[in-house]
Structures are given as C-alpha cells and as structure tokens.
Amino acid sequence: xxxxxxxxxxxxxxxxxxxxxxxxxxxxxxxxxxxxxxxxxxxxxxxxxxxxxxxxxxxxxxxxxxxxxxxxxxxxxxxxxxxxxxxxxxxxxxxxxxxxxxxxxxxxxxxxxxxxxxxxxxxxxxxxxxxxxxxxxxxxxxxxxxxxxxxxxxxxxxxxxxxxxxxxxxxxxxxxxxxxxxxxxxxxxxxxxxxxxxxxxxxxxxxxxxxxxxxxxxxxxxxxxxxxxxxxxxxx
Numbered sequence: 001x002x003x004x005x006x007x008x009x010x011x012x013x014x015x016x017x018x019x020x021x022x023x024x025x026x027x028x029x030x031x032x033x034x035x036x037x038x039x040x041x042x043x044x045x046x047x048x049x050x051x052x053x054x055x056x057x058x059x060x061x062x063x064x065x066x067x068x069x070x071x072x073x074x075x076x077x078x079x080x081x082x083x084x085x086x087x088x089x090x091x092x093x094x095x096x097x098x099x100x101x102x103x104x105x106x107x108x109x110x111x112x113x114x115x116x117x118x119x120x121x122x123x124x125x126x127x128x129x130x131x132x133x134x135x136x137x138x139x140x141x142x143x144x145x146x147x148x149x150x151x152x153x154x155x156x157x158x159x160x161x162x163x164x165x166x167x168x169x170x171x172x173x174x175x176x177x178x179x180x181x182x183x184x185x186x187x188x189x190x191x192x193x194x195x196x197x198x199x200x201x202x203x204x205x206x207x208x209x210x211x212x213x214x215x216x217x218x219x220x221x222x223x224x225x226x227x228x229x230x231x232x233x234x235x236x
Contacts, residue, residue: 038232
C-alpha cells in the first residue's frame, strides 16, 4: 500500500489519546476508535506511522496490532475467554518442569527458575508443585484460583501484553513478572529461553534458528514496552 498521509500527530479524545493522520483519527482493525490510555503509548503508535516510507509495511506495526487486540478483544466480548486462556498457563508453567536431578540441565534450571517461582509464591501467596520430567502434575486448586484472579485484575492493555508474554515464554510466572515496573527484561528472557540456550550451547544452532529466537526475543521486549507505555495512563 502506498503511503497516503504526510502529517502524523496525537490528540486527546474520550479520556485517552489517539493517533491522527492529517487530523483524522485512526480506528482499530475491528472498526472501534483506537483510543489508548496514555500519551506515551499514542506517541509510540504515531512513530510507527511516521517511520513508514513511500510504501507501508504492515509488519512494522507491532504496537498498533497489540493496541487493536487490546481494544477489540481484551476490552470487548472476548475478555472472559482471554482471561481463561492466559490463566491456564499456571497449570503447566514451564518453570515447574525440570530435568532429572542428576542431569546437568537441572542445576541451571534451579539456578535461573527457582528464584522466579519463589518470588511468585511470596507475591501471590501460592505454592507450586515442582516436577522432574514432562509428565503433567496438576497445580493446587488454590494456586490456580489465585493466579486466575491476578490475571483478571489486568486492564485490557495489560491483558493483551500478558497473552503475548505467556505465549512466548510458556510461563505465567515469567509473564506476570514482566509486567512489574522494575522487571529485568533480559533476565526474564534468559529464563524463558533457558532450554533453547542450553541446547545451542551444547549442540550448536544454525542461522535460521537464531533468527527465530531473535524474533521471539524482540516480540517479548515489545510486549513489555507496550505494557509500560500503557501504564502511563489509566485503565480502559
């Protein structure tokens, strides 16, 4: 698609902020007003439009796509299903599944994963069952209920970010930690990608695998950034 605008600005609207192309407000993919809760997020969305060349690249609108998802789905009729989808990661959180204690990988998993689990147990007043192997072991009902409640407290923008973070990390513990204001994104990504990094260290990695990993890492960082930008304003 050819670029059809020159001026990109932001403006206040309906208790939030909107991107304006030549003074005309943008709508979401679902046709709703694209009103976001903070000027910071609106300016980041505007930058995606301003950075386009003569031809518009749809793949360059990662923040816009996540904002549209927040408004069209997380703030709409799909919210309850989305809360259940994200909360379900608690019952099979990857941080709970370790290699056998005699394997070298186990020590790395304990070193990197155990502090995150312990902090989540403290923060949410829950207990996680640790498992040696890949056979599923259900988590306590009280743990699942507490974490589902934590997911449900997220506003639409936090919930949209949380969905992306859980899908990339296969861990609700990591995803919830990533939404904290002081979260260390690099450390959380290392935890999320621990097993892949271990395999690459011991058996190598080709260029295609490295490219896929970098794309996932970039998406993880983008979701964290999206949540932080959205927090500058109020909930939707």
